[in-house]
Amino acid sequence: xxxxxxxxxxxxxxxxxxxxxxxxxxxxxxxxxxxxxxxxxxxxxxxxxxxxxxxxxxxxxxxxxxxxxxxxxxxxxxxxxxxxxxxxxxxxxxxxxxxxxxxxxxxxxxxxxxxxxxxxxxxxxxxxxxxxxxxxxxxxxxxxxxxxxxx
Amino acid sequence: xxxxxxxxxxxxxxxxxxxxxxxxxxxxxxxxxxxxxxxxxxxxxxxxxxxxxxxxxxxxxxxxxxxxxxxxxxxxxxxxxxxxxxxxxxxxxxxxxxxxxxxxxxxxxxxxxxxxxxxxxxxxxxxxxxxxxxxxxxxxxxxxxxxxxxx
DNA sequence: ATGCTATAATAATCAAAGAAAGTCAAAGTC
DNA sequence: GACTTTGACTTTCTTTGATTATTATAGCAT
Numbered sequence: 001x002x003x004x005x006x007x008x009x010x011x012x013x014x015x016x017x018x019x020x021x022x023x024x025x026x027x028x029x030x031x032x033x034x035x036x037x038x039x040x041x042x043x044x045x046x047x048x049x050x051x052x053x054x055x056x057x058x059x060x061x062x063x064x065x066x067x068x069x070x071x072x073x074x075x076x077x078x079x080x081x082x083x084x085x086x087x088x089x090x091x092x093x094x095x096x097x098x099x100x101x102x103x104x105x106x107x108x109x110x111x112x113x114x115x116x117x118x119x120x121x122x123x124x125x126x127x128x129x130x131x132x133x134x135x136x137x138x139x140x141x142x143x144x145x146x147x148x149x150x151x
Numbered sequence: 152x153x154x155x156x157x158x159x160x161x162x163x164x165x166x167x168x169x170x171x172x173x174x175x176x177x178x179x180x181x182x183x184x185x186x187x188x189x190x191x192x193x194x195x196x197x198x199x200x201x202x203x204x205x206x207x208x209x210x211x212x213x214x215x216x217x218x219x220x221x222x223x224x225x226x227x228x229x230x231x232x233x234x235x236x237x238x239x240x241x242x243x244x245x246x247x248x249x250x251x252x253x254x255x256x257x258x259x260x261x262x263x264x265x266x267x268x269x270x271x272x273x274x275x276x277x278x279x280x281x282x283x284x285x286x287x288x289x290x291x292x293x294x295x296x297x298x299x300x301x302x
Numbered sequence: 303a304t305g306c307t308a309t310a311a312t313a314a315t316c317a318a319a320g321a322a323a324g325t326c327a328a329a330g331t332c
Numbered sequence: 333g334a335c336t337t338t339g340a341c342t343t344t345c346t347t348t349g350a351t352t353a354t355t356a357t358a359g360c361a362t
Contacts, residue, residue, distance in 0.1 A: 005335090005336065005337090006336075006337070007335085007336065007337090039337075039338085040337075040338055040339065042337085042338070042339075043336085043337065043338075046336075046337080050335090050336095063344085063345070064343070064344040064345055065343090065344050065345025065346055066345060066346040066347070067345090067346075068344085068345075068346095
């Protein structure tokens with residue numbers, strides 16, 4: 001298949017992998033992707049940042065250092081810019097709940113866990129200063145996902 | 152099982168032992184672990200420090216010298232911290248963790264729920280402005296308890 | 303038996319080397 | 333002008349090994 005650009009090709013490749021993954025997430029090495037597409041590693045970072053961000057319905061987890069990785073989760077349906085709603089600031093708005101729901105549906109969270117986390121999220125929503133809120137929720141989500149590894 | 156890295160393998164092994172231990176704690180020889188995984192002993196120290204600290208819900212006690220050992224406690228399953236051992240201060244704002252711990256002990260929360268809520272609490276702890284923090288945590292606790300009714 | 307010492311058996315510390323991934327801004331393309 | 337591509341530099345995490353600190357115990361002297 002021919003692609004207009006590198007980003008497009010890499011994006012398509014990752015989405016292909018995601019489609020083939022029954023778990024709804026994939027794990028890749030930045031360096032390997034870069035090699036496969038014969039480009040610099042930071043290109044991959046660029047693709048991740050521009051095509052797999054929360055706005056598009058993806059969550060990315062990564063680790064540096066020895067045996068580092070990039071893990072991409074596909075969460076629920078892409079929320080879409082909700083026309084009329086202020087698109088500017090927090091694109092993460094109410095989507096978190098949907099994501100939790102997705103995780104619950106996939107059996108990654110039990111119903112109770114879903115409920116409890118929902119409560120916790122609402123708490124963060126209401127009590128963490130604006131500028132830190134999104135980062136904060138994202139971090140919690142990441143920790144939850146990471147916890148899954150061993151729990 | 153295949154592991155990404157040495158740390159991951161050792162971590163998983165120790166957690167396996169912990170899971171199998173009815174007392175909620177285990178005692179190992181650093182050297183033996185190192186031999187089993189064919190690595191230098193300080194690697195084990197590294198794993199302990201980075202994966203079994205209080206922040207992750209573990210306490211570690213150890214002794215050097217003849218018949219030395221490393222003892223690892225898992226909080227939330229174990230009957231409280233090793234007596235006389237410093238919990239190293241920052242073990243997550245005392246009271247709330249204790250609350251959660253109690254709930255877990257009574258079987259009101261599962262281990263996972265305990266862990267997740269712990270994470271959420273830490274999040275609040277670190278991100279909510281000082282003056283609202285306590286009220287906030289209290290409210291979350293209440294909601295959790297209330298939730299118990301119909302969950 | 304009691305106390306002291308040397309020794310061997312451990313674990314901790316620390317710093318260096320190695321292995322990824324992230325950042326940022328300049329240069330290129332459309 | 334906005335989006336892509338590149339690469340030098342930074343940060344984070346892991347692995348290794350040399351050195352240091354601690355403890356139990358065996359041996360010895362009293």
